[in-house]
Amino acid sequence: MDALEAKVIRKTRLVTAVSEIFRNGLIYGGGAVVIIHCDEDDRMVWIDCRDTGPGIVDMELALSDGYTSGGGLGRGLGGAKRLSDEFEIVSEPGVGTQVRLAGRA
Amino acid sequence: MAQAAGLFMVDEIMLVAIDEDINDSDIVALQDRLSEEVYANDAQGIVIDISALEIVDTFVGRIIAQLAGIGILLDAPTYLVGMRPAVAMTLVELGMTLPSVKTARNLQHAVTRLRAAR
Amino acid sequence: MPVRHIHVILDNERASLLRAWGSTQAEEGLIRKDLFSEREARSQIEMLYDALTKGVSASIESDALDPEADCWDDLRAALAEVTRERTKRGVSTGEMAAFVLALKYPLFERLGATVDDTNGGVLIEAINQFTRLIDAVSLYTTELCISERDKTIKRQQDEMMELASPVVELWDRIIAVPLVGTLDSMRAQEVMENTLSAIVDKKADIVIIDITGVVTVDTQVAQHLIRTAAAVRLMGGEAIISGISPRIAQTMVQLGVDTGEIRTRSSLRMALADAFRTLETDVVIRTAK
Structure with a gap:
């Protein structure tokens, strides 16, 4: 994002969103793999985060503010979605969860 | 103990300066250290300076709220100072407005208010 | 063959063609005397004409007028210049x-x-080729006009964005953000950014957000105001929202907006008085007798 000369606020938003998602992957997914891709033409930074944890059964519930299954505040997933310009989450119970999000620079 | 945060006692007020590169375990350890120190030194107030932090996510936000909670229980009102604009915006969007935490623009203001309240 | 014919005519008939091109425009009202002088128009036409002739001359060998070819670079450059010049003066895309x-x-x-006449095939081919070329050039001009216009719109948007959310230093440690017009998500974001960085720059303790000039307050706008106030507080400042008209107060209550702990005042004046009180600033106004 520095290469794209992004504004501080854009960087902060995206890094915070990634932090939320990665932490979810660590705590609930038992570890996560993150891939970062920078699209210079579109000035977008894409982040792909996947884990092989238990997955999410009720997605709508998980995305709603205030829901937590792990003793947190329950704002992580919904908050990360609000902070991203693109957000996509796919989860299969028993297989794992994959989150793809992007922020405009 | 990693020096990821500095604790200083100044005139009965405990100053906590959080470092830029503090990690999750450091910040959890800080809870222990702070409560011990506040209790041992009989601190009359706590000021937490987070001006070094570029990112505060819900985890760190929750710890900060808990630090303030501990302060209240130990009868040491706690002020949070130095939050960056981008961090404030992001936290609000995450829905973390930290309603129970007192805030001040800088250390000076926080100390003045703590003194005034005493 | 067809391209050579076109070239011969462009070359031999330069003076008369230029005149004819100019007069067609005059007939169709395309020479805008109100916008630029005849001399200017003539020199623009000549520049385009010569660039066109050059391209056609370079195409004689291949005997095809390929609009994508490099030999039209001069023409493209000339068109870009003329288009920029004319759109700036208000000539429309159609014109x-x-x-x-x-x-x-x-x-x-x-x-x-x-x-x-016996060479009817050549004539048709020449007309075909030239039509294709000119149509492509005309399309290119249209694209240029549109991109020129887009640039203007973008610039104006940026300017409006800045105009619409100024941050004013009212007093020591007191800043005001007068909001005018409609507040969409993007602008609300911008307002919040400007406000928060002004707290740092101006060392402000109190931020007065004045919504006297805001047309309507819906749930979203109210949410934005509440969020801005919350962010101001996180930074250690205090937000006062002023200029809530009776109508907006009614709407907010009907929408069930919970302004919670946010200080609200009916006017900027009241908000300022309140700010002075908070900062324990005494303002004495002396009138010379």
Whole structure:
């Protein structure tokens, strides 16, 4: 994002969103793999985060503010979605969860 | 103990300066250290300076709220100072407005208010 | 062969074609005397004409007028210049396209008069080729106009964005953000950014957000105001929202907006008085007798 000369606020938003998602992957997914891709033409930074944890059964519930299954505040997933310009989450119970999000620079 | 945060006692007020590169375990350890120190030194107030932090996510936000909670229980009102604009915006969007935490623009203001309240 | 014919006419008939091109435009009202002088118009036409002739001359060998070829670079550059110049003066996209197309008919007339009738195939081919070229050029002009316009719109948007959310230093440690017009998500974001960085720059303790000039307050706008106030507080400042009209107060209550702990005042004046009180600033106004 520095290469794209992004504004501080854009960087902060995206890094915070990634932090939320990665932490979810660590705590609930038992570890996560993150891939970062920078699209210079579109000035977008894409982040792909996947884990092989238990997955999410009720997605709508998980995305709603205030829901937590792990003793947190329950704002992580919904908050990360609000902070991203693109957000996509796919989860299969028993297989794992994959989150793809992007922020405009 | 990693020096990821500095604790200083100044005139009965405990100053906590959080470092830029503090990690999750450091910040959890800080809870222990702070409560011990506040209790041992009989601190009359706590000021937490987070001006070094570029990112505060819900985890760190929750710890900060808990630090303030501990302060209240130990009868040491706690002020949070130095939050960056981008961090404030992001936290609000995450829905973390930290309603129970007192805030001040800088250390000076926080100390003045703590003194005034005493 | 067809391209050579076109070139011969462009070359030999330069003076008369230029005149004809110019007069077609005059007839169709395409020469905007109100916007630029005849001399300017003539020199622009000549520049385009010569660039066109150069491209056609370079195409004689291949005997095809390929609009994508490099030999039109000069023409493209000339067009870009003329288009920029004219759009700036308010010539419309349609007028620019018509201006380019207006060269066709004078040229066709001369082609018809010069090329031997028995060579009907050549004449048709020449007209075909030239039409294709001019149509492509005209389309290119249209694109130029549009991109020129887009740039203007973008610039104006940026300017409006800045105009619409100024941050004013009212007093030591007191800043005001007068909001005017409608507050969409993007602007609300911008307002919040400007406000928060002004707290740092101006060392402000109190931020007065004045919504006197805001047309309507819906749930979203109210949410934005509440969020801004919350962010101001996180930074250690205090937000006061002023200028809530009776109508907006009613709407907010009906929407069930919970302004919670946010201080609200009916006018900027009241908010300022309140700010002075908070900062324990005494303001004495002396009137000379």
